[in-house]
Amino acid sequence: MPRYEFTEGSSSKFWEITLEGTTLTKRWGRIGSDGQEKVEEFDSKAEAKKAYEAQIHEKERKGYTLAEGSDGDGEEATAESAVNPDLEAAILAKPDDVKGYLAYAAWLEGEGDPRAELIRIQHSALDAPAATATAARKKAEKFIEEHADELLGESLAEAVSDESLKLEWHLGFIREARVGQVDYDSVADIPELLGELLAHPSARFLSRLTIGMASFDGENEYDDTLEVLAKAKPAPPLRSLFIGDFEFPDETEISWTQVGDLKPLYKVYPQLQELRVRGGEVDFGKIDLPELRSFTVETGGLHLGAVKDIVKAKWPKLESLEIWFGQENYGAGGGVKDLKPLLDAEGVPALRKLGLRNAEFTDDLCAALPKSKILAQLQELDLSMGTMSDEGARTLAENAKAFGHLKSLDVTQNFLTKEGQKAVAKVAQAVASGNQRTPYDEESRYAAVGE
Known part of the structure; x- marks a missing residue:
């Protein structure tokens, strides 16, 4: 039990404190006496730890110092997993x-x-x-x-308690994990927490990883978090990775988030089957993920370089591709001509679901898709959140034969009038066309998500 003492003038007092799980045990009195003892119980280890640190800080502020030979760590040692x-x-x-x-x-x-x-x-x-x-x-x-101390250790157990770490276990090991700050009062260091998780024996077979808010203080940046992920040794066998699991605009604006450079992850996690990225300032580089089945990028402004990286990639097993292009005001670049490799079905032999969403050139897509090579192999097409007008809807209707094989077509959150919705209603086997937006004038149509 850590022992603190205060000797000044006629005062000669001691104070001891021990933290064990959710229990605080304190003893105090005059040096040389047995003193008094008090036990406090807390609802969680995180609350107990917080009280433990606060009370030590208060005693130190009053002049108490750690007695010679006393151990300042009130936590019991935890066993390491074999x-x-x-x-x-x-x-x-x-x-x-x-x-x-x-x-x-x-x-x-x-x-x-x-x-x-x-x-x-x-x-x-x-x-x-x-x-x-x-x-x-x-x-x-x-x-x-x-058995949290043995299975996780103190730091990870506390992170679970304060919900900055959420886990799903499978056959004795962590199968799924989510790391992220909880709110504006959170002090969790997400890169540090992720590093501890990846290094722990319980996460040796981690299959699905979700990264939430890296920071509520200032811009939400993932550079340090991605660096930790790229340097994991040994790296877990991730099959699913979601970077940017936050609510926008409630937690942060999508374009205020900096995802960073994903290139170092490709060699470390070649078995990825699902990759989802939300935010801005993302660098894909040459994408090499041969096992990927699903790829999603959600952004308010996808720059031209990123568009070209995506459409040039070779995806031998990719079944679902979803791209949010965003607004030019927030860095979006490119158009239909830049999507030519994708529209020509290059490198995507298994693609069945395509989302070209949140675009400022949706009417141009309506004109290009009927003549594209990719359309014939698709089962689902999503053109939502864009700038489709009634003209675009009529183009789809005029080419209904080309789209008739589609199981679903989504044109929600565009700028269709009732007439436009009616025109597109029977283009595919199932058409979603609700939640349309109304422009101020013909020139004021914009992608749904920018900032």
Whole structure:
């Protein structure tokens, strides 16, 4: 128990404090006496830690100093998870095979690691009747909470408690994670938190990662976060990555966010199947993600270089591509002519869903798509949030035969009148055309999202 003392004039006092989980234990009195003791309970480890630090700070402000030989860290040491590289390699080779996890559990049990029990509990929920599965999941949640120090360590457990880190566990390991500041009062260092997560044995098989707000203070920038992600050793087998999971404009404007350079991530995470990016100032470079099935970029101003990087990429397995172009006032560049490789179906043999959204050239797209090579292979087409006028709708209607095979067409949040909506209503098997916007005049149409 850390011991602080205050000696001045006739005063000779001590004060001790210990933090264990959600419990604060304090003892104080005159030096040489047993003193008094008080125990405080808190609702979460984060609240207890905050009170612990605040009370120490208050005593230090009053002149108390750490006694010689006293340990200033009130936290108990936590056990480190046992690791077996060979068994990990077997799981990484077949991540969906439960046999690898059960073999790991057998080894971990011999090491006295509680993760073994968690693997078995979660395994019991797989392919079980609903009632059995529900009971097992509740048991696993309780087990994780009770063994948070062993399974996560102090820092990550506190981050879970204050919700800057949200986790989903699978067979004893973290399968999905979301990191991000919670609100304007948050002090979580997101790059540091992400680094701790990626280095932890529990995240060895992390498959899905979502990054929320990096900072509510000033511009929301991801440069440092991406650097941590690119330098992870060993890198987790990410299949899904979402950078920029924030609400705009409530948390920040989309164009106030700087995503940064994604190029270093391609070699580190070649098995990515889903990549979603939200924000501005994004640098794709030469995209090399051969396993990708879904790619989405949401921005208020996609610069011409980024447009060209996307349409030049080779996507042998890509099934869904969604691009938000944005407004010229916020850096958007390019037009239909810059999309020629994509419209000619170059490098996208598996593409079935295409979103060309939030564009200021939607009417031009309506004219170009009927003659494009890509249209025949599509099942879903999304032209929403753009500047489509009734003229664009009529163009689609006049070429209805070219679009008739589409299972769905989305033209919502454009500038169609009732007449325009009626014209496009039967162009595809299902057409969404509601939530239209009204321009001040013919020259005032604009993409839905800019700032």
